Amino acid sequence: MLDYALSFAISCFALALLLTLWRLATAPTIPDRILAVDTMVVNVIALIVLYSLMRGHALNFEAAMLFSMTGFVSTVAFCKYLLRRSIIE
Structure with missing residues (x-):
């Protein structure tokens, strides 16, 4: 049952990724x-x-954490560039 729920969730997030x-x-x-x-x-x-x-791998959680930190920093850098036309002051 958990496999079906995970497969459904993966397909929903993949569809959301395509729509985005x-x-x-x-x-x-x-x-x-x-x-x-x-x-x-x-x-x-x-x-x-x-x-x-x-898959039962714990290593991917660290990859997700690194990806989230990179995504946050890139979003902040893009927004700062839009506001001030400069990233580094």
């Missing part, structure tokens, strides 16, 4: 694209965690 990719391609403004990239990071993190639960 479509939003990234058709977004009218740059802040919309930044939000789409941040949403894609969240979806990929969820897919990594669900895959590691399905």
Whole structure:
């Protein structure tokens, strides 16, 4: 039963990732694209965690943590660039 639930969750997050990719391609403004990239990071993190639960590997949790930190820093850097046109002051 857990395998079916994990498979369903993985397929839902994969569909959400594809829809977010479509939003990234058709977004009218740059802040919309930044939000789409941040949403894609969240979806990929969820897919990594669900895959590691399905396979029983603990190493993927560390990969998800590193990916989430990288996604957070990149989102902050993009937003700071949009506000000030400079990342490093």
